[in-house]
Amino acid sequence: MNKTEMIDAVAKVTGVTKADVAKVINAYTDEIVKAVAAGDDYVTVGFGKFYQSERQARIGRNPSTGAEIKIPAAKVPKFSAGKAFKDAVNAPKKAAKGARKAKK
Secondary structure, three states, X not given: OOHHHHHXXXXXXXXOOHHHHHHHXXXXXXXXXXXXXXXXXEEEOOOEEEEEEEXXXXXXXXXXXXXXXXXXXXXEXXXXXXXXXXXXXXXXXXXXXXXXXXXX
């Protein structure tokens, strides 16, 4: 699903115009980006946590030449899924495993 599809889906479920949904989604994602860039965490219980992590400097290789290159340290955004999200993703697998065991 991409952003346009998400806007369409939310507009359909809520009955709000697509333009208004787009404004809300844009504001929502902008605020998450601002919070994480400032070093804060953004947590939605059950959904997940957006946070900032530090990646240390390291030595890498240029794939075309094989030459060593220095990769500088960087701050990177990360996401950790919440329990309800993980359970929702894994629910079909558990049901499918149970169905296979029942057939045997």
